Amino acid sequence: MDKNKKVLNIIIEQGILPLYFHPDADVSAHVLKAMYTAGIRAVEYTNRGAEALENFLHLKKITETELPGLLLGIGTIKNKVQATEYINVGADFIICPGVIEEVAALVHKNDLLWVPGCMTTTEIIIAEELDAKLIKLFPGSLLGPSYVTALKEIFPDLLFMPTGGVDANKKSISEWFTAGVSAVGLGSKLISKHLMATKDYASIQSLTTEILQVVQSVRTTSR
Incomplete structure (x- = not known):
């Protein structure tokens, strides 16, 4: 199985992408270990600070020595230069806030999973033409589950993952999965600044x- 398909399957099976x-x-390392112990096997570290690349390298080393089977991807990649940096240090997948053709080409060339952020049907069409299999719907807070229901009628073969609008509770997660998403992205609602600041791992x-457990329960109920 190609690496990008393997990564996609793990994210979908997991149902959430922290x-x-x-x-x-x-702190970044302790958070990663806490999620791994909880059962997570794919994590997105976001490129949102000057320390991101150095931290990613640190996390990658920990993954390779202490956390077998954990896939570590990078998010908030906005250009080819950034994508190249993280591919060179072993990123398992690349997530973008938008549809960036040069990044798509580079990621596909390296047989990695590329997940573009989309909001409109035009963006989704372009992403599909660029061979995206999983679409990050962002910001999920503005779109809502009903938008996914409508999208699935037009794009039945694409997989969708809302981010930035999913609450860490059964009601919210159930609404999204019932609408037809394949996974949900969870950031501050799962890994809050407060929990990291207090080191409450x-x-x-x-x-x-x-x-x-909620994801598995929701999936069982919706079948």
Whole structure:
């Protein structure tokens, strides 16, 4: 199986994609370990600070030595230069806030999963033409589950993952999955600034475990 398909399958099977950034490498590492212990096997670290690349390198080393089977991707990639930097240090997948053709070409060339951020049907059509399999719907807070229901009628073969509008509770997750999403992206609603600031990694772990159970429950109910 191609690596990009393997990564896609793991994200879909997991049902959620945690995403976060923290300027401190040690805090970033503890968060990663907490989620891994909870059962997470794919994580998006976001390129949202000057320390992101150095921290990513640190996390990648930890993944390779302590967290077998964990896929570490990078998000908030806005150009080819950024994509190249992270591909060179071992990113398992690349997530963009928009549809960037040169990034798509580079990622596909390296047999990695490319996940573009889309909001309109025009953007989704372009992403599909660029061979995207999973679409990040962003911002999910402005679109809502009913938008996914309408999209699935037009794009039945595409997989959708809303981000920035999913709450870490059964009601919100159920609404999105019932509408037809394949996974949900969870950032600050799962890994809050407060929990990272107080280094409450136990709460991050327990909440992540709870959300994984919610996803499985919702999927079983909606079948």
